[in-house]
Amino acid sequence: MRICPLCHHNNAHYFYHDKKRHFYQCPDCQLVFADGKSHLPKQNEIERYQDNQTKNKQLQLANFIQTVINQLPTNNSTVTGLNFGRHLVGKALSKLILGEIELVQYDPSQQYERHVLQQQYDFICCYRVFDHFKQPSIQWQLLTKLLKPNGLLIINNHLLHDLNAFAKWHNKNNLTHVSFYNLACFQYLANLGQMQLIFAEKDLILMQKAS
Numbered sequence: 001m002r003i004c005p006l007c008h009h010n011n012a013h014y015f016y017h018d019k020k021r022h023f024y025q026c027p028d029c030q031l032v033f034a035d036g037k038s039h040l041p042k043q044n045e046i047e048r049y050q051d052n053q054t055k056n057k058q059l060q061l062a063n064f065i066q067t068v069i070n071q072l073p074t075n076n077s078t079v080t081g082l083n084f085g086r087h088l089v090g091k092a093l094s095k096l097i098l099g100e101i102e103l104v105q106y107d108p109s110q111q112y113e114r115h116v117l118q119q120q121y122d123f124i125c126c127y128r129v130f131d132h133f134k135q136p137s138i139q140w141q142l143l144t145k146l147l148k149p150n151g152l153l154i155i156n157n158h159l160l161h162d163l164n165a166f167a168k169w170h171n172k173n174n175l176t177h178v179s180f181y182n183l184a185c186f187q188y189l190a191n192l193g194q195m196q197l198i199f200a201e202k203d204l205i206l207m208q209k210a211s
């Protein structure tokens with residue numbers, strides 16, 4: 001039995017294991033999570049993360065943010081958003097058409113950037129970052145605090161659609177992925193953060209904070 005790192009239920013049960021890790025599932029919020037003893041040391045995690053700074057990753061992130069921006073209602077006033085996760089840099093960033101939108105970036109692995117956490121945002125977008133949260137309850141508290149009333153949270157993350165297919169799910173093989181969410185988890189998160197879950201399908205989740 002393990003304590004759930006999202007809702008802190010103390011009776012998360014064994015769910016599955018492979019050659020490298022054991023996984024548990026919470027009976028309350030439904031989160032599936034890797035045993036904390038198998039978490040990579042910080043330095044290894046950073047190295048893997050830096051190895052992963054490929055042009056392709058930047059392109060995927062740029063496409064996601066561009067799609068978010070294209071859908072946002074701006075009403076001719078400046079809208080400030082936060083890219084919470086990997087930074088968009090260089091060419092990928094310069095090609096992004098922002099218009100009336102100001103985009104601030106925060107990478108949770110870069111501690112020196114904490115000054116951007118002193119304000120609230122009209123929208124927050126998170127591209128493939130939730131899987132990496134070792135303490136999702138703490139990150140969730142932060143995200144909901146950073147969002148203005150009525151603000152939008154747009155998440156792109158793998159959704160665990162079928163528990164029976166977990167053994168063959170490639171997403172769990174990345175050792176930096178430690179928390180796995182299904183629809184019920186995002187419903188739990190929405191209720192906890194006083195947000196409305198508007199949409200959760202494929203890998204896209206959209207929520208709005210209460211006014």
Ligand SMILES: [Zn+2]
Pocket residue numbers: 004005006007008009026027028029030031
């Ligand atoms: Zn839980």
